[in-house]
Amino acid sequence: MLTIEALTRRFGRNTAVDSVSLSVDRPAMIGIIGRSGAGKSTLLRMMNRLTDATSGQIVFEGRDVTALKGAGKRAWQSQCAMIFQQFNLVPRMDVVSNVLHGTLNRRPVLATMFNLYPDADIHRAIGILDRLGIAEHAPKRAEALSGGQQQRVAIARALMQDPRIILADEPIASLDPMNAQIVMDALRRIHEEDGRTVIANLHTLDTARRYCDRVVGMLHGRVVFDGTPEQLTTGVARDIYGADASFTEDSTSTAIETLDRGTVRALREAEAAV
Numbered sequence: 417m418l419t420i421e422a423l424t425r426r427f428g429r430n431t432a433v434d435s436v437s438l439s440v441d442r443p444a445m446i447g448i449i450g451r452s453g454a455g456k457s458t459l460l461r462m463m464n465r466l467t468d469a470t471s472g473q474i475v476f477e478g479r480d481v482t483a484l485k486g487a488g489k490r491a492w493q494s495q496c497a498m499i500f501q502q503f504n505l506v507p508r509m510d511v512v513s514n515v516l517h518g519t520l521n522r523r524p525v526l527a528t529m530f531n532l533y534p535d536a537d538i539h540r541a542i543g544i545l546d547r548l549g550i551a552e553h554a555p556k557r558a559e560a561l562s563g564g565q566q567q568r569v570a571i572a573r574a575l576m577q578d579p580r581i582i583l584a585d586e587p588i589a590s591l592d593p594m595n596a597q598i599v600m601d602a603l604r605r606i607h608e609e610d611g612r613t614v615i616a617n618l619h620t621l622d623t624a625r626r627y628c629d630r631v632v633g634m635l636h637g638r639v640v641f642d643g644t645p646e647q648l649t650t651g652v653a654r655d656i657y658g659a660d661a662s663f664t665e666d667s668t669s670t671a672i673e674t675l676d677r678g679t680v681r682a683l684r685e686a687e688a689a690v
């Protein structure tokens with residue numbers, strides 16, 4: 417179905433993703449884990465063609481999508497919808513219009529500018545919101561919703577494209593534990609009931625273990641683990657997260673913090689600014 421071959425992305429002298437190869441043979445729910453800067457977001461963004469690869473290939477159902485441009489690229493981006501940590505909704509626009517934006521890639525520009533949507537699309541949008549348990553919020557402004565509700569709106573917008581693959585870049589990193597669970601449950605259900613593939617960057621090992629059939633561990637741009645949650649032992653986790661990770665041995669609540677992500681990020685930004 418989806419094959420990634422030796423995919424590489426360099427930023428200057430820094431290799432963010434280093435010859436990554438992965439293959440997905442049938443619909444799956446895959447978690448990508450790794451410490452800050454491991455290359456998780458860059459990998460997802462290359463899959464969706466938000467970021468161009470320096471070299472390597474992405475092949476979906478026999479078709480090379482790596483070099484698609486224009487309409488072909490937009491069609492591919494509909495096939496592999498992306499959701500983000502910060503939801504990326506239009507805050508002042510109502511929920512249902514945000515969801516209808518998911519049809520943007522296949523609509524005339526003028527119709528979009530004037531917010532003209534076919535009734536069938538509006539019904540479908542409401543149906544998707546209902547499935548995600550938030551139909552009652554359809555007329556509200558997106559900014560009036562809680563984080564967990566907003567992320568479900570973003571999922572609804574993605575579903576509006578009827579994608580084969582949903583790429584989620586840390587979908588629950590900004591949410592409290594209860595909302596995180598609601599959002600992960602929704603993604604799991606979309607995978608199981610619709611047969612869509614979900615590939616999610618996750619910042620806790622525990623979530624990857626609980627929700628995913630397959631876990632991919634990245635370190636310094638490379639895949640250092642690719643297996644089932646059962647194969648992901650504490651020793652393997654230690655290799656993925658490196659020495660500055662803290663662990664508990666209890667497998668039901670393996671708490672791995674990539675130590676102080678805020679600090680790491682700030683350091684990276686400071687480095688980049690020099």
Ligand SMILES: Nc1ncnc2c1ncn2[C@@H]1O[C@H](COP(=O)(O)OP(=O)(O)OP(=O)(O)O)[C@@H](O)[C@H]1O
Pocket residue numbers: 427430431432433450451452453454455456457458459681684
């Ligand atoms: N647009 C960019 N320009 C320059 N360097 C970049 C850019 N995007 C990412 N990088 C670098 O590529 C590497 C991988 O970054 P990436 O964001 O993919 O990591 P990540 O695993 O998603 O990290 P995090 O867990 O913090 O989100 C880092 O060294 C980062 O600084």
Ligand SMILES: [Mg+2]
Pocket residue numbers: 456457458585617
């Ligand atoms: Mg990231």
